[in-house]
Amino acid sequence: MIPYGRQSVDASDIAAVVEVLQSDWLTQGPLIERFEQAIAQRCGAAHGVAVCNATAGLHLACLAAGLGSGDWLWTSPISFVASANCGRYCGASVDFVDIDPRTWTIDVAALALKLEGAARQGRLPKVVVAVAFAGQSADMCSLAGLARRYGFTLIEDAAHAVGARYAGKSVGCGEFADMTVFSFHPVKIITTGEGGMVLTNRGDLGQRLRLLRSHGITRDAGQMSEDSHGAWYYQQLELGFNYRITDLQAALGLSQLARLDDFLARRRALAARYQALLANLPVSLQAPQPQAESAWHLFVVRLQVDRIRRSHREVFDGMRAAGVGVNLHYIPIHLQPYYRELGFKPGDFPQAEGYYAGALSLPMYPGLSEAQQDHVVDSLRGLLT
Known part of the structure; x- marks a missing residue:
């Protein structure tokens, strides 16, 4: 995995x-x-x-x-x-x-x-x-x-x-x-x-x-x-x-x-490579914030759910079945039971809820090899096309 x-x-x-x-x-x-x-x-x-x-x-x-x-x-x-x-x-x-x-x-x-x-x-x-x-x-x-x-x-x-x-x-x-x-x-x-x-x-x-x-x-x-x-x-x-x-x-x-700059350089190289590999897939990527240079802790894609044949859950489970430990960052906080008890409810923050409906965090860490990254993208492509 x-x-x-x-x-x-x-x-x-x-x-x-x-x-x-x-x-x-x-x-x-x-x-x-x-x-x-x-x-x-x-x-x-x-x-x-x-x-x-x-x-x-x-x-x-x-x-x-x-x-x-x-x-x-x-x-x-x-x-x-x-x-x-x-x-x-x-x-x-x-x-x-x-x-x-x-x-x-x-x-x-x-x-x-x-x-x-x-x-x-x-x-x-x-x-x-x-x-x-x-x-x-x-x-x-x-x-x-x-x-x-x-x-x-x-x-x-x-x-x-x-x-x-x-x-x-x-x-x-x-x-x-x-x-x-x-x-x-x-x-x-x-x-x-x-x-x-x-x-x-x-x-x-x-x-x-x-x-x-x-x-x-x-x-x-x-x-x-x-x-x-x-x-x-x-x-x-x-x-x-x-x-x-x-x-x-x-x-x-x-x-x-002492190795922070090396870690950052590798994460940025992986992010750029992901962006190129994912260019023709039905996913949206995080838009750059003007003036901001990301440290790329996460690489998140948002599935364009109206353009794919599988559900969000099916894509997530399919990636795990393919040996890719995807995750989801994050469940909107206001939908957690603790916060619902404080009065929040579905529909309060529609952009956050829409994001959650298609978000998927792909593997991102300095030790990720290009061969592993290729497997991640190939697996995602097979589930989305």
Whole structure:
């Protein structure tokens, strides 16, 4: 079975982790800060805060933005559920904005219209989470303009987009989003096993993210409410979480980061080859977002269901039967039972639902060979023609 995604781990990655295992620090050691600084420097951000996974990063970013009960978070319905759940963790209400039918990212025109109505009703969102879908940013320039106009915090869920670029700069640089969240899950661009990071240019947000990441505890005398009792002393300033990453993970991440450009080049070559091979098939591809350069975490096709003789389900099952581990990213979040119980229903976001009716994620990872890619496309062709 050819998987839809997988990690690329080599001898240098293994050696980096073994070196940590033989050291004095397995967690809360010096490699974590080195990893944070390396990612922040690569992206041009002032602060990087490593966490145990991107979901934790989204949660902390929302808390750092002051999201809480009585507030609203808006996001795209085409994403993993974490993009919305982070608002619910904070006690906030969640709503969605439909996707652009071409780029499959949040529809800026629909967002602007919804913001106008929300302003009249006094129900503006405190946070908007913009999802960089499949590795490609949304229209971040326009989103940043709307954030300034309406006063919401803009968080980019860039779990798919480590190494991607927008407007000539690295995703995560902080020029457009207040905070950017990366994922280092094994199927992502680089991996730490599990893990994530929040990038920001604001010192106040960086400080709060670090505090909340580790139980709300500080050893900084400047933040304490009374003089220190001694070298052992710490204070819990607020209710935080244990969202820390380990030195083992940071070592793997640093090693992987050294090969990021190679990973990106291979993914982009595979994407270009897919585009050529699929040119005459009844599928639609993700349209490029102006100013965006994708990291190609996923390669998604949308079946033109009115032009094929098999159903979406039959094509999916047929690909699996042919040894191709296709997947589907994503089921619209508002159709999940949890969100239906909150009042969402089919028909609320028709572009997202139409996308779901034909979406198929093809295998995409650096180790995918051209022969395997040919098998993927030949199998799809046999099912569609």
